[in-house]
Amino acid sequence: MKRKVDFENHQFKSDWTDRFCFIVPDHAKSKPTCLICTQTVAVCKTDNLKWHFNTMHAASFNANYPPESDQRKQKIANMITSYKHSVSTISKSTSAQESATAASLQVSWNLAKAKKPFADAELMKSCAVAMVSKVLHHDEKQKKTVVELLKQVPLSANTATRRVEVLAADCFSHLLTDLKKAEAISLAIDSSRDRTDMEQLSVFARFFDGKTFREELLCLLPLTGRTTGEIIFTELTQFFVKNGLYVGKIVSIVTDGAPSMVGQHKGLVSRLSAVNPALLAFHCIIHKSVLCAKLCGKMKETMDTVTRLVNFVRESSSLQHGLFRAMLDEMSAEHKDLLLHNDVCWLTQEFKMFLIDNDMMGYVFFLCDIMSHLNCLNLQLQVEAFQSKVKLLEKDIQGRKLHFPRLREHCEKNNMGEDQVMQDFVSSLAKNFYERFEYIPKLSSDILLFLRQPFSVSADGQWTAEAKKLWPSIDEAALQMEVLEMGTSDVLKAQHTDVGVNDFWTTWFPKLDSETPELLQCSYSQCSPPHTYDRNRLSNAHLDQCLRIVTTEYRPDIRSIASSQCCHFSH
Template identity: 25%
Template sequence: MKNENKAASKESLRVAHLLAKEGKPFTDALDESTDITDTAQLLLFTRGVNADFEVTEELASMNSLRGTTTGEDIFKEVEEMLTKYNLKWNQLKCVTTDGGKNMSGTEPVVSTVNFIRSRGLNHRQFRDFLSEVEAEYPDLPYHTAVRWLSSGKVLLRFFELREIEIFLNEKKRPQPLLSNTEWLWKLAFAADIMGFLNGFNLKLQGKTVLICETYTAVKSFRRQLALIESQIMSSCFVHFPCCQTLKEEVDSPFPHEFAGDIFSELKKQFQQRFSDLDASAEDISRFENPFNCTIEELPPNLQLEVINLQCDNMLKGKFQENNLTEFYKCLPSDEYGELRSYARGLISVFGSTYLCEKTFSKMKYVKSQYRSALTDEHLQSIMMIGSTNFDPQFEEMLSKKKNFIHPISSLKLCFKQ
């Protein structure tokens, strides 16, 4: 394990040192979450693109923050990482973070789900109860703060299994809100809006998602949000199935003021959180389609190359046939050096903190309740191995050991005997 960990660490160092030596741009994606012992763990991934347009994403560092987790604390950790790898601040093109909040732990839905799922007897009885009443679903999902998509799934399933009220009454733990139609409206709206947000979040996930794909999803979501708001305020629930179901079951009016406040806050948050993308909209558009941009509006160092590009029908055909990375890779470096460099900078930008979220999910399995005493050093080593794209050469490492006998050679010896 030590050799494999060293190999993974060397791969991160190799990538970082190559970026530092060539002065190439790179971007970081970072996020912080707590492990089973409530220790804050900060992940920092680095992405770089070399001259051959090969994209490299590696976990540059994982740090345990046992004190405060302020912005200043996180900044210091980033600064130490740059110093360790001899990277310069002017090479850092972008930092991608996730500022979203999880569901509140005091919310009635979460407390009720935890009451059912955290106790074995309650959980078994609840599943038997659902079977007896022939409920649509056999169980409730367990909400977990790290897996941020679970919030919407929990709300949706909780709304669909409103038979929970009967079960809670039988357990002498009544929940009065389940009989409150105003609260049920809010639950239905929350389930629908979270499902809507989850659909948007999923579009941002995946490896090597380009920044232009992220911005396209953001612009599309904003327009959808405006449309849905106008429909909801007119009590049209064609895109909100939970609200439509409740509308058919109860006579009480939909809480328009509550929904209006949510929509207003949501639009405000989207405006703030994606303001950096809005500020870079022209750069993203040029990168996404260099054949559809005004020469006079381009940076001077790109103008001549883009004129040549727009006049080349063969390259226009390659643009239509290939993805963006492959297209920019095929441009001759002697003719389009500035444009290739410009493209590499934007390709290196993380579209989301997907890699951090994925790694945190692994961390919950690695440092579980059965391995809560795992040291920070060992946790970091395991996570480095589990997240790296480096392919360890086991046979080569083992062949250098004095007492190592290759398995095939061992079989030959057996047959000889």
Template identity: 30%
Template sequence: MKAHTIAESLIMPAAKILVSHVIGEEAVAKLESVSVSNNTVQRRIEEMSVDIADQVVEGVKSSKYVFAIQLDESTDVTNWSQLLVYVHFTQSNAAKTELLLSQDLSSTTTGKGIFNVLDNFFKQNELDWGKLVECMTDGAPSMFGRKSGFQAHVKVVAPNATAVHCFIHRFALCAKVLPPKLLLCLNRVIRIVNFVKTCALNTRLFKLLCEDFGSDHICLLYHTEVRWLSRGNTTRRLFELRDVLLVFFKEKEHDFQKNLEDEEFISRLAYLSDIFGALNHLNLSFQGPDCTVTEFISKLGTFVRKLDLWTKNVESKRYGMFELLTTLEREPTDEFAQEIVHHLSLLKTELKNYFPDVTYCAYVANPFSVDPADLPVGTGEQEELIDIQVDETAKTKHKESSPLNFWKAEYESNIPNTSHISRTPKLTLTYNWAVVGPQLE
């Protein structure tokens, strides 16, 4: 993140001093012949970038099997639209995920415009739309519109490709549901943060006040809709600095003082911090290079069970699962307890609404824990699963590798019926595709 001139101003002088002490002045003379100008550094960076892009494209083209893509368009802080496209493919019997395309969208961000950008890239690099098995995007109309959305245009050139609404994006939408009073509390939190941070003077004064109080933090955090984790971070930071904020607004004689003195507001703030923290933790657990959709479904089912448990605990006036809420001296009122129960119920309903068709294929994760009789009859999967389970070598390899690489390396070519699992991105090839959102943050 430094200017390219740093090579001339810092790196080269330091290198000369180093070699003059370790090797001698002759080595210094040789270093002087190395070009480290701004243009040279820029050209070398561009050459490395082009080489990496060529390797990714060649990897996709040489992939023995199909590939899947995931893309997202978002506007950055300079109001410039950025398109990121990730590709998931197999290479040397291993699954790989790489950044396929990163490009500015200079004009419109409609489904047709985004498709044209990607289609031109495919044509320039001779990529085959026919090998595309899945295209994953968010649920915006420009992406999922039936007539003019991006997915509709993809269906024309890749009719066998499955259009999927990103699991992580769906989960983020579920987390947005809030009852009226909790939503009012969150909006007030946002207003408090904006009041302090949008004014340079207020920001400086608040920083000094935090230092006088010896606080762990010296600033508040913005809430931004495009950053899915910001709600939890924003509410928790404000809760931790609530005493400092109270003094700050008393000096300002601002109406926000009343909110920070209101125990009901603080209780709601504590609960929001706790529940958003739990949602953020789950969101982050869905991400990573080794996380598969089967794990996603398992963790999602676990969270739904936790919601049921938390609901019962709140109805019994037990709040130990909410860390910050239990630090308050005042116990939640019956009215507030009903708000919590209502919110947990809404969360569960939204999860079931956004994930109605998600099924967990147990033998993808562990084919040795499933009874073959539970599989469909007449498809050949029962017999093939028996072949796998009696193979001692397969048991050893399953323990040593991930489920995805196990199916890819050992059974893709030998077992035609069950191998469709490893070619279905919704089951194993897509391991969340959430990487676009966090990277854009």
């Protein structure tokens, strides 16, 4: 067999320094270094060092400094001192450069997290220098040292751009590592057009990383041309293949319900279902709540009128906008300005001052109250609870109006009675919510109950049959046995009482694979669906990196990244 020098463990001998003028530096993986010319040899062996010394230096060095002489020993000692001094100088310079690079990386990370322009990095440096100058004005020496260090930190816009690329790549690397280990992945997919009318497909992933459930931006895919289900499926699968991920791990998907997503034959969901027949598909809850709240008739006329007035005050007339802001200051209103209007976001009570003579004020107050309830739904995403609340609102609008405080106050001041239009709208809202969210209790209410309260569900209940339909590979009999065994564990019961649902399952999740495989598949429901709140206005320049840093929970090791970079002082 061919000899492998790396495994021969050659040791450097102290007498080689005097004989051949070689030393071994004090750092990892160092090689014997010549004190005369600073060249290194690949293998720490007598013959290698002897050959280098005799070939390059022996004639002149031995003539000037004979072996075993005091002059030779003193010369070698001086060369060792000089070498260590030069190495120390280089090491200090390298350390300073790494520190400057680490500072630059940290500033770029903070800028990206705050969604600020890269050009603001130089402004931050100027502010830091100005702050140090003021804070350390009594100590000129220390001030000069700190200011010089700050000025060495590279923070130009181009540098900040490169830093963001490196940081985003580091976070993405950690994400891919965790995703490859995950047993199941759930996706939330949405698309929107950026300022250049490029369709950007944002894909968020929810998965269990071995310790906790994570929700991370998986990718941002620009779609040129048409955005059909086939194109979206192709782009998504190509991304998975390119990054070593398996599409079959996708157990659920949330979309906005567009035909390209949920088309029966050519939609993205149907194509993914062909890969994983047990795939669960959901409609975005927030989007459905918007559809439920679509206005009609008198309500639409009122909302359109308010929208035109808002846009007139906010955009079309600087005079009216200024007068409105002044009025808000006089009233000590909670909000100091008027936002551009969105159907389901808000209606401000203070706006009534501009509509005080309008016959529609009763409808404006009604819409203000009902939209506030929808805002709570969008923030809390508690659909089942809201369906019960809508039924209560349906009764309340016909009676005391406890949940319509603005409308109630307006009716009392103006001696207004019941309005059939408002009652019909709330009834329509309740019906709409029931129809659009009817699938939730039918699909998995019992399974979700098991996940929330695993010790209160019977092992021989109907939910195991539902689980079998969702995951055909499950052995229903084995699942029931596993649930019974789980129910007899006092340790698990105590743990479930002490911690929350997520903490309970994340603590026990790693044990499921080997001990209770059927429960493992059921617990995949914890991975679905994702419910991220990140909806962004998009641009093309380094969009993926910026959005990844803004949304990620990963934290890069900045010092390690800095040490791996080619560090230098530059701007």
